[in-house]
Amino acid sequence: MNATDRTPADLLRSALAADPGRPLVTFYDDATGERVELSVATFANWVAKTANLLQGDLGAEPGDRLALLLPAHWQTAVWLLAAASVGVVVEVGGDPAGADLVVSGPDTLDAAAACPGERVALALRPLGGRFPQPPAGFMDYAVEVPGQGDRFAPFVPVGADDAGLVVDGEELSYGALVERARGEGDGSRVLSGLGYDTWAGLSAGLFAPLATGGSVVLCRHLDQLSEAGLAQRVDAERVTRVV
Structure with missing residues (x-):
């Protein structure tokens, strides 16, 4: 990654320029058997579409507060980068009643x-x-995002000093987030079973690999996988670090 990258959106642009075809996020759900692999290019396309939805259809502006009520999931990773691209502050597990908008999974x-x-x-x-029946009062992300544009440009440039993420009771600017992530990554292919409700989970499961040219095997419901199954996955996915 470039030393001049100062925001998560900068990191993604650099990763896309360096090697768009390499895996970035590989997601497993051991409750359903799902496996999804997203290259840098595919992930960036999802981010662009989601950022266009956020800025255009939802009218979000820099500094708006987004309560994120989602587990560790590849689509959560997309939302984190999309919000950073627009300049929206993500409050992980934030209070929806005090937020400008909310992004929720089916259980919340x-x-x-x-x-x-x-x-x-x-x-x-x-x-x-998509949902078999859209929840009343909610936009179904899976219905709305496919038609969004594949390129994104923010109406207002996002700066390193802008507030970006609230997690563990602490508000981080985009610049502080990037610097912290750089210090915690080493370019590994990381397998993470941590949730996205703490900085440790967000760093291992997205930001540190993105900041240091690594990749992540993000596992939900990892406790349902046997020790032998975990060892097999580590080998098959060429994992170099497990957290």
Whole structure:
């Protein structure tokens, strides 16, 4: 990655320029058997589409607060980078009632309904599938995102000093986030079973690999995998570090 990269969006642009075809996020859900692999190019395309949805259809602006009620999932990683591309502050597990918009999985819809602003729901089904019946009062992400543009340009440039992420009770600017992630990554192919509700999980499961030219095998419901199954996955995915 370039030393001049100062925001998560910068990191993604550099990764795309360096090697668009390499794997960036490989996702497993051991409760469903799902496996999804996203190259840098595919991940960046999802980010661009989601950022266009966020900025265009949802009218989000820099400094707006987004309550993120999602587990560790490849689509959560997309939302984190999309919000950073627009300049929206992500509050991990934030209070929907005090947020400008909320992004929720299927298990937190009741809490998310307290948001007075825009509400987006993700079914988190295999292959990014939609809800069989859209939740009342929510936009179904899987319905709306495919038609969005493949290129994104923010209306307002996002700076390193802008607030970017609230996690573990701490607010990080984009620049602080990038520097912290750089210090915690080493270019490894990391297997992470940590949730996205803490900085440790976000760093290992997305930001540190992105900041240091690595990649992540992100595992949900990893406790349902046997020790032999985990060893097989580590070998098959050429994992160099497990957290």
